[in-house]
Amino acid sequence: MAEQTIMLNCSAGMSTSLLVTKMQQAAKDQGIDANIFACPASEASQHIEQDHPDCILLGPQIRYMEDDFKNKVKGQGKDGNDIPLGVIDMRSYGMMDGKKVLQQAEDLING
Numbered sequence: 001m002a003e004q005t006i007m008l009n010c011s012a013g014m015s016t017s018l019l020v021t022k023m024q025q026a027a028k029d030q031g032i033d034a035n036i037f038a039c040p041a042s043e044a045s046q047h048i049e050q051d052h053p054d055c056i057l058l059g060p061q062i063r064y065m066e067d068d069f070k071n072k073v074k075g076q077g078k079d080g081n082d083i084p085l086g087v088i089d090m091r092s093y094g095m096m097d098g099k100k101v102l103q104q105a106e107d108l109i110n111g
Helices: 015-030 041-051 060-073 090-094 098-110
Strands: 004-010 034-040 055-058 085-087
Touching: 004 015, 004 041, 004 060, 004 098, 015 034, 015 098, 034 041, 041 055, 041 060, 055 060, 055 098, 060 085, 085 098, 090 098
Parallel strands: 004 034, 004 055, 055 085
Antiparallel strands: none
């Protein structure tokens, strides 16, 4: 399977860093080739252009920015489609459940 790029966003990029580590471990355990990284919402546009993520997940604390992000991902995905976008489940986020959040990303990517 080709590498998937999953971008997590939060207000400063700090709170999602631990979650990224947990997701990377879950991906490794499941044999999924994934590039998973976090960045602050203020740098999202730059990373969308640079890294071409297959999926973007927003931390629950920036759920209010979802409409903003919908505009940013329009036509930026593969074949000119929108990049799949979701808000991380609050419970999974609070528990830092990398496996569940990885599954959420996989579900978005696979439609």
